């Protein structure tokens with residue numbers, strides 16, 4: 001299959017791994033930003049092909065994982081109100097809030113529905129004028145244009161019963177936050193290919209210059225990842241810090257200008273709380289002043305929530321910053337599994353802990369038995 005088979009070529013993978021080994025003279029720590037890239041790295045055993053001095057750490061690019069408990073609680077509180085249809089992508093339903101998740105709220109009678117697009121939620125609002133329909137907008141720059149389009153459509157249709165609960169986050173500020181932290185170990189990034197399809201490369205150029213880190217914007221197949229690691233190592237070994245676009249078959253330097261225009265019309269940049277990472281300045285999107293009437297956070301009265309912190313055992317914040325790996329967590333694979341997750345990084349298929357559990361558990365079991 002074009003664009004898949006040639007990016008899973010075993011012989012080429014071996015050649016790239018050999019070249020990485022040949023170039024690498026010291027230990028380097030590289031973070032892949034996207035959860036989809038983490039999935040590929042673990043699914044295809046890419047770490048096993050690399051020399052021991054290439055340390056891959058797994059970044060905060062799983063939107064489900066970084067949505068804070070307080071916002072999950074807010075979603076559950078809104079979903080539990082009478083006359084509300086609460087719409088979400090399926091992977092948010094099992095993310096633990098402080099007491100229950102959305103699936104449990106649904107079992108208790110809340111009208112929670114899985115949709116495949118925010119436009120499905122707009123359709124529901126049109127079909128159910130007596131109900132308030134709320135879409136839980138969770139995601140990075142990649143999904144924000146579809147959310148913006150749903151708001152644009154709702155406004156055009158004069159809907160007064162469609163609302164968006166925004167938990168949209170932005171990649172460059174969280175990368176800056178990782179690099180600024182006192183215990184940072186990251187020396188290069190494998191950049192987020194799909195996000196850059198929308199945003200283009202400019203913000204990443206600023207990041208690379210400010211923090212003097214190489215960034216290679218990459219795709220999601222094994223050869224994409226290996227090529228990107230090679231391009232990172234080549235720069236690290238020669239003291240360069242540029243943005244290289246490895247994912248040229250999809251990403252254009254200027255991004256998607258139509259989508260960028262729509263985002264500017266509908267959203268405003270705001271500070272956001274990230275699960276495990278805390279508040280990060282200018283790291284999110286909220287509904288702009290022309291769309292305030294559609295803002296679920298403003299429309300629904302805030303219920304007082306019991307503040308319960310996350311499991312004390314969970315170290316997902318350190319995992320998302322690249323300073324720890326899931327196997328450093330005492331609950332990994334025992335008290336915390338995908339069936340009974342203690343933290344969000346064990347929930348999503350893009351979550352680092354869930355990927356370690358799926359692809360590395362047996363390997364780890366056999367080395368410890």
Ligand code: SF4
Nearest residue numbers: 314315329336343353
């Ligand atoms: S294994 Fe579970 S408890 Fe441990 S860091 Fe991952 S999500 Fe948190």
